[in-house]
Structure formats: C-alpha cells, structure tokens
Amino acid sequence: MKAIRVPKEKAEEVRKVAERSSAKDKRRLVVCRGDYVEIPIYDGFEHLFSYEIVEQENPVFAKSKDLFGILKKRIPENLHNLIPRRYKIIGDLILVKIAEELENYKSLIGETLLEIHPHCKAVWRDMGKKGMLRRPEVELIAGEGSETVHRENGCLFKLDVTKVMFSPGNLAERMRMAKLGKGEVVIDMFAGIGYFSIPMCVHSRPEKVYSIEINPDSYKFLLENIKLNHVDRIVPILGDSMFVIPENIEVDRVIMGHIRCHEFIPAAIRALREGIIHYHESVPEAVINRPVERIKRAARDEGREVKILNFRKVKNYSPGVIHVVVDARIC
Ligand SMILES: C[S@@+](CC[C@H](N)C(=O)[O-])C[C@H]1O[C@@H](n2cnc3c(N)ncnc32)[C@H](O)[C@@H]1O
CATH class of the missing domain: 3.30.300.110 (Met-10+ protein-like domains)
Structure with a gap:
C-alpha cells in the first residue's frame, strides 16, 4: 500500500491535491512520522506526485471501519x-x-x-x-x-504464521536493537527468523552477528531473510545456543531474545570477555526484580562483575506479567 512521503510543512497542500485527484486512499489515515507525513494513496496514482512514494509500513486505518x-x-x-x-x-x-x-x-x-x-x-x-x-x-x-513478508523499519521478514511467531508488540525493542552493534561482534542466541539480527545488520553495520536458531523452520526463514535484506554480516548457525556458541571469538554483545531463557545466562556470560547482555524475561510484577537478580547471581557464580545498565518493559505479556529486557555490562 503506497503513501506519499512529504515534509510536514507541505503535508496539507499535498493532501488537498491527493483528495481532489481521488488519489487519497480513504481507508487509511494520514500519519506523521518524525519530520515527515505519509499521505496514503491508491495504486496507480504515484506519477501525479513529485514527492517520494513509499510502501507504507504499519498503516493506520480509518476508525469508521x-x-x-x-x-x-x-x-x-x-x-x-x-x-x-x-x-x-x-x-x-x-x-x-x-x-x-x-x-x-x-x-x-x-x-x-x-x-x-x-x-x-x-x-x-x-x-x-x-x-x-x-x-x-x-x-x-x-x-x-500462511506465508507472508512483513515490512518494518526498513527490513523485510518472510515467515509462515503456522510455523513461526512474530510479535508486532516487540517493534520498539527491534528498533532499539537496530541502533546498536556498530562495528561489534554480536551473538544472537535465539535468532528466530532474524527478529533482532536483521534490523541490526540493516541499520548498524556490526562486524559480525552469529545468529543461532534451534528450530529448522525458523532457521529456513532466517536464511531467506538474510538474502531478502541483502545483509552479508550474519553467520547463521542451526543448533542449541547452550552448546554451539563459537569459541575463540571476541564477543561484544549477546542478545537473549527469549522470554524464558534464564538457564542460558551463564553461557551468555562465558561468551563475553567484556560486553553487554540484553536479557529478556516474562516476569510477574510481584517478583519484578527477578531478572536482575538472576543476572547478578549468574555473574557471581561465574566469578564476574556486572553492572545493570537499563531495565525496560517491552510489553504487557498477560495479566500481572510483563515482558522486560535488562541490559547488563559484564566485566
Ligand atoms: C520466537 S523468538 C523470540 C521472539 C523475538 N524476541 C521477537 O522479537 O519477536 C525465540 C526463538 O528462540 C528459539 N530457540 C529456543 N530455544 C533455543 C535454543 N536452545 N537455541 C537456539 N534457539 C532457540 C526458538 O526456536 C525461537 O525461534
């Protein structure tokens, strides 16, 4: 679905032209994205406008429907x-x-x-x-x-909804990861179809991302998404991240993007000489400190120092339970 991308100050003028020429797609709302505004148009009207035409990500539909x-x-x-x-x-x-x-x-x-x-x-x-x-x-x-290609934040994710999950609610976290990792060696321990590895490689140019995935269905789409997004810095690994983290590499960052992966914290810590872990967990609000405590305990058991850098909510998971991510520096 197409939209005209115009600077804010030109939006009203272009919207009127789109309305008058019947190009404006009435099902979708005009949306503001930073300094730009996206005006939705029907296919076939692109040539009427001298502004950039984009394939709209996350369109907002009119309320009447x-x-x-x-x-x-x-x-x-x-x-x-x-x-x-x-x-x-x-x-x-x-x-x-x-x-x-x-x-x-x-x-x-x-x-x-x-x-x-x-x-x-x-x-x-x-x-x-x-x-x-x-x-x-x-x-x-x-x-x-059941197969589709989801477009988000300049990345393409091919997947089959009967075989692999995709959580639109994790968008903000995927966008945050897309800004990290420049020039670094990264391990994505639960890579799935490339939820974090792909945005990081598309936007941040890490040195290398080792993307580990145990499920052959997800791994197949990870391989396809590497090709679709033309990223050449991902090393895909099919296997269990408890056992297949490459040895003898200097790792700067480990992504633990699975909400039930606390047993893998020691393996993540061992992979780092010094660097950052992004640890996800679904945690009942009653024991909200549990993720931080788990990281601290694992670091202590490994004889390492840890500094908690950040604790953020990713989304509500179920009543009384939230999905959080903890950023921790391991020294
Ligand atoms: C579905 S993703 C989590 C979703 C993701 N964080 C997002 O943004 O939507 C978790 C992935 O970890 C994979 N996984 C589970 N256990 C694993 C293991 N031991 N080693 C590697 N991958 C594993 C699952 O197959 C799954 O693809």
Whole structure:
C-alpha cells in the first residue's frame, strides 16, 4: 500500500491535491512520522506526485471501519464484551484471538476483518505459542495463505504464521536493537527468523552477528531473510545456543531474545570477555526484580562483575506479567 512521503510543512497542500485527484486512499489515515507525513494513496496514482512514494509500513486505518462497530450489529448482545478489540497485522495476514464462546462466530469475525482490510489475504485465529520453540497454535478462519513478508523499519521478514511467531508488540525493542552493534561482534542466541539480527545488520553495520536458531523452520526463514535484506554480516548457525556458541571469538554483545531463557545466562556470560547482555524475561510484577537478580547471581557464580545498565518493559505479556529486557555490562 503506497503513501506519499512529504515534509510536514507541505503535508496539507499535498493532501488537498491527493483528495481532489481521488488519489487519497480513504481507508487509511494520514500519519506523521518524525519530520515527515505519509499521505496514503491508491495504486496507480504515484506519477501525479513529485514527492517520494513509499510502501507504507504499519498503516493506520480509518476508525469508521472498526471491528467492534461492525460486529456488534451481527453478534448477540450478551457476547459483545468478548468481541476482539485488537488484532495483529503481519504482512498481508491477520492474527486474532477469539474467545471460546465466540466459536460459532469465528468465520464471521474472519470475513469481517477481511472486509475491513481488503489488502489482507487470510485471517488466522491466534491460540498462543507452545514451548521453548514458541511454535504458534493457529487456525485458519477466513481467506487463504500462511506465508507472508512483513515490512518494518526498513527490513523485510518472510515467515509462515503456522510455523513461526512474530510479535508486532516487540517493534520498539527491534528498533532499539537496530541502533546498536556498530562495528561489534554480536551473538544472537535465539535468532528466530532474524527478529533482532536483521534490523541490526540493516541499520548498524556490526562486524559480525552469529545468529543461532534451534528450530529448522525458523532457521529456513532466517536464511531467506538474510538474502531478502541483502545483509552479508550474519553467520547463521542451526543448533542449541547452550552448546554451539563459537569459541575463540571476541564477543561484544549477546542478545537473549527469549522470554524464558534464564538457564542460558551463564553461557551468555562465558561468551563475553567484556560486553553487554540484553536479557529478556516474562516476569510477574510481584517478583519484578527477578531478572536482575538472576543476572547478578549468574555473574557471581561465574566469578564476574556486572553492572545493570537499563531495565525496560517491552510489553504487557498477560495479566500481572510483563515482558522486560535488562541490559547488563559484564566485566
Ligand atoms: C520466537 S523468538 C523470540 C521472539 C523475538 N524476541 C521477537 O522479537 O519477536 C525465540 C526463538 O528462540 C528459539 N530457540 C529456543 N530455544 C533455543 C535454543 N536452545 N537455541 C537456539 N534457539 C532457540 C526458538 O526456536 C525461537 O525461534
């Protein structure tokens, strides 16, 4: 879906031209991105404008087409509180969580979402992720197709939603990682399809990123994404990061992007002579210090010093549980 990218001060003028020429895509809102504004247009109108035309990432859709507003007329009133308010758009696929009580309405929900987002080809019911491999449990409820290419922050992520997860909620953290690592040797211990390795290589030019992934399905997409994004500094490794971290390399940074990976902290510490760990964990708010304590304890056991640099929330994980990331310097 295309948009005209114009400096803020020109936005109003260009928007009017787009409206008058029927080029403006009415389904999407004009969005502000830093000093620029993106004005959504329909395909085929690009030649009318002398400004940059971009493929729009994360478009914002007009409110009149909200799912609840449409479905409340089609679903009995006693179920209204269960109508999904949120859903994820990954490339041209939609993932939506649906309560069991709405089982009989799942196709209706899927078809309605396709009406709202005509550029999407299928809707999948999201039933969570399983085990250490974070394998998605999904069910097709409308349309067809499970493979897509998600565009984000100047990177392309090819994936199959039936085989690997993608969490749009981690966008801010992926963007933060994209700014780090310049000139460094990095180990991405839970690389997946390249969630952190790809943005880092696209935007920061690290010396090398060793991207370790245990699941052959994710690894296959990691290889494809390396090619798609034309990055040549990733060394993909298929295996268990507990055992396959390369030896005899000087590592500056270790990314531990798995929310249940505390058992791997000692291995990450051993990989670093001096450097930074980005450690993720899903933690109940009642024991919010647990991730920091785990890092400190592991460092002590390894006879190393540690300085906690940063503690940030990535997103809400479940009621009372948050996904956090701790940056720690190991000396
Ligand atoms: C899905 S990612 C986490 C999501 C990511 N942080 C994001 O931004 O969306 C976690 C990955 O770690 C992989 N994994 C799990 N255990 C592993 C291990 N022991 N060694 C290497 N990779 C592992 C899983 O297969 C999965 O692809």
